[in-house]
Amino acid sequence: MAKHDRDSNRLFYSAADEVVHAEYPEDVVCGNPQLCSPAYRLAYTDQDFMLTEEMRSVRLMLELAKPEKTLQALGISQTVVMFGSARTPDAEQASIDLAAAQSGNLSDTEQKRCQVAVEQSRYYEQARALARLIAEQSPACPGGELHVITGGGPGIMEAANRGASEAGAKSIGLNIVLPHEQYPNPYITPELCFRFHYFAMRKMHFLMRAKALVVFPGGFGTLDELFETLTLVQTKKVQPLPILIFGKQFWQRLVNFEFLVEQGMISAEDLALFRYVESAEQAWDIIRESL
Template sequence: MGIPEGMAKPEEQRLGPVLRRRDQVQSGTTDQRLLDTEGDSEWVHTDPWRVMRIQSEFVEGFGALAELPSAISVFGSARTQPDSPEYEAGVRIGRALVEAGFAVITGGGPGAMEAANKGAREAKGVSVGLGIELPFEQGLNQHVDIGVNFRYFFVRKTMFVKYAQGFVVLPGGLGTLDELFEALTLVQTRKVTRFPIVLFGTEYWKGLVDWLRDSVVAGGKASERDLLLFHVTDDVEEAVALVTKETGK
């Protein structure tokens, strides 16, 4: 598995701390090579060395973020257009979070992530981007002040939760849903406590919320109280008030 079908080979590629451009761009990602079960048995002898690389990613992430002030992670689609209402909402949310005393953490990419980083930067707050190595990597957006690029999704996701006191989730795709449901699971199982999760955009999230209530909860796969693990709003001030109240800030 390399570059997705129909997608041009990128001009720039980040492999953890390594930058490759033009003819030096490689096919595939570190995560793909870790999870690939095909190939010869030489992987048995090299996998232990991957543990060291994984360990180094945790060390680098912890070192970069250990002195971060109270922060909120903001998620959303990389495909959100700069001239859209969703992008403007992201800017306003980033700005409002800084004004409430938080640093802002995003995935560091374009779209909604860039919007939140932009708002945080404009408000003269701490703007953090946690990037990931992907075949179609676009690099960290220009509004990131502290940036860390990761090879492995699971290391990056640990940083999102460890160094944030809550999530604000803008409309997004599969990556956003992955991050949302991981956070919900951690709160539901009490792996983290006092961790508010706010979904921004009632119309966008309505179908998901209805499905959770009418199928998941109604079918006995979750409890009614699990619907209280998150809040849905269209109001920036309310979103910030919810994370502020629940974090005790």
């Protein structure tokens, strides 16, 4: 029996082999209506077909399978998810922006915005510090190394990937295509930098290996990710895990959880699904004790 192109242990040629076999010389294709027809393309190489509404379920499966294959191959089985605003600057940049606003005689509103950014920048530094602690200390914990995983963008996400990178550890970024430009932050390990179309698949990957969830102040996206996780734990669709919310003052002003209890919308014991934290060290102690 003839040996196959790539793997002599396979009886069938691989899909990659078949793509090569399916190619025709240009002079053969030219003028041949059958070979030029879209119907003749291999289904999995036909982008027009793959992007049709009917193939949505297949595209969902692909977004589940591609990162999963890579993470398994690299032996990544435990993660700490870190969410937060893409707009939170690091302390140095926040100070520069505030000084520029003040010296440029900008409006009180703009100066106030810059002042708030300076205050919020402490969360960038805490996220960075926590990721560094996770990278440096988790290999000695039961179960082995934890990898930081973020949404892959700027702000808090950048801070977390940055902290892991500064400790010499790999970290994961799950970027998503948006109508406006978005680029992955430069601190994500390149082979662990993934891009999604579907929010649902992206959020599923956040939790598939999660040992803890750490949530920093943020907007709609952060709230969405936090409350989806709380719902999954509350309804016992996932195993309980530490859900740590950074900045009690911020979150209590934003969400009145006690009011939900008073109105009978959640149970009093649901308040135990999460904990407030104020420092990277406090958060890491809780995560480590839960392992």
